[in-house]
Amino acid sequence: MFSRKRWKEAGTAYTLLSPTLFVLLLFVIGPILFAIYLSFHKVQLLGGASFQFVGFDNFTRILDDTRAKIALWNTAKYVAIVVPTQTMLALVLAATLNAGLKGEKFFRIVYFLPTLTSSAVLTLIFMWMYNQNGLVNHVLAFFGLPTYNWLGDPSVALNAIMIMNIWSTAPFFMVIYLAALQDIPDSLYEAAELDGANAWHKFWYVTVPYLRPVTSFVVIMGLIGTFQLFDQSYIFSGGSGGPNNATLTVVLLIYQYAFKSLGTMGYAAALAFALAIVILLATWLQRKFSKEESLY
Structure with a gap:
């Protein structure tokens, strides 16, 4: 009592x-x-x-909904490509900026600038760059490479969003890695050098294992963020998920059913609940297989 x-x-x-x-x-x-x-x-x-x-x-209806299957496939493909790529890019950028190169403080600021731009503004800028007569196609044509209809071709529209998001989110995770790199004891690298390790060996056998808990955190945050892709897809397609449902994601589909169709708010809630379960399952699997035990 x-x-x-x-x-x-x-x-x-x-x-x-x-x-x-x-x-x-x-x-x-x-x-x-x-x-x-x-x-x-x-x-x-x-x-x-x-x-x-x-x-x-509402849940059984998901199994028969063609657009839901397309949205799930687009989201899964987006997650499978963006999360590993942005994680590896962030780690490489952080390791490069931590190597003591000349002007590294300047490059840290420059690399981090994309993160400071709002998602909507960034999307509008890239839409201008992706225009058929825009900067990206001009650069590709200058080097003799094929140009694309980035906004109107279903085969490349989602890839255009992937490139934009990798470019804008990797710097944020780079800062997290950069902070973690400051804590790695120099004695570990010195011991590796005594054993004859070169720069690649030190990175792969010392830096990467030591940063495993940080990598787990970065991957989990990346999974949550990519599964919830909405604003870029909405702005790129004008809310339709086009062209030909190529940029339709689960969250955009939820929005369409919730606010653009009559009588489907309950179905939209079921989709949202199912997406939450998928995110929880993906996070749990990542934590289970990441082997997060401390190495130091």
């Missing part, structure tokens, strides 16, 4: 925490529970709100 003093201390603590708990309940826990509730109902919000319980019908 709690003493009167313990009860008083607990009451004071929860009183002080109540504003934060209220915000979490109202803006985090509440919406999650409401979304789960909607996923089991057919929802009609216009012309008088109505909620008709349909059980698992």
Whole structure:
């Protein structure tokens, strides 16, 4: 049994925490529970709100939805390419900037600049660059390489978004790696040199294993961010996911069903719930196979 003093201390603590708990309940826990509730109902919000319980019908509908399969495939392909590429690029950039090269502070600032630009503005800039008469095609033509209809060709539209996101997100993870590299003891590299290791051996057998926990964090953050791709795809395609559903992602499809179609809010909530399960499963698998045990 709690003493009167313990009860008083607990009451004071929860009183002080109540504003934060209220915000979490109202803006985090509440919406999650409401979304789960909607996923089991057919929802009609216009012309008088109505909620008709349909059980698992919204979830079984996903299996027969062609556009949902396309969106899932596009998202999976995007994740599979962007996450490893941006992780490796961030690590290479961080290792390069940590090598004591001349002017490294200047290059750290230059490399980090893409991260400071808002996603919407960055997308508009790249749309101008990807125009058929834009900068990218001019550069490709100058070097005698083939040009592309980056915005209108279904075979390259998603690749255009991938390139843009890798370029803009790798610098953020580069800073994380750069901070972690400062903590690697010089004695490890000195020992490797005594054993005859060259620069590549030191990077592969000392730097990479030592940064394994950091890499796990970077990959998890990358997974969460890439699975939630929305704004770039929306702006590139004008909200349609085109051309020919080439840039349609799961989150964009959820938006379309939730706000552009009547009576499909519950189905959109089911898609959102299914996406959350996929992200949790992918994160769990990554943590399971990353072998995050400390090496130091």
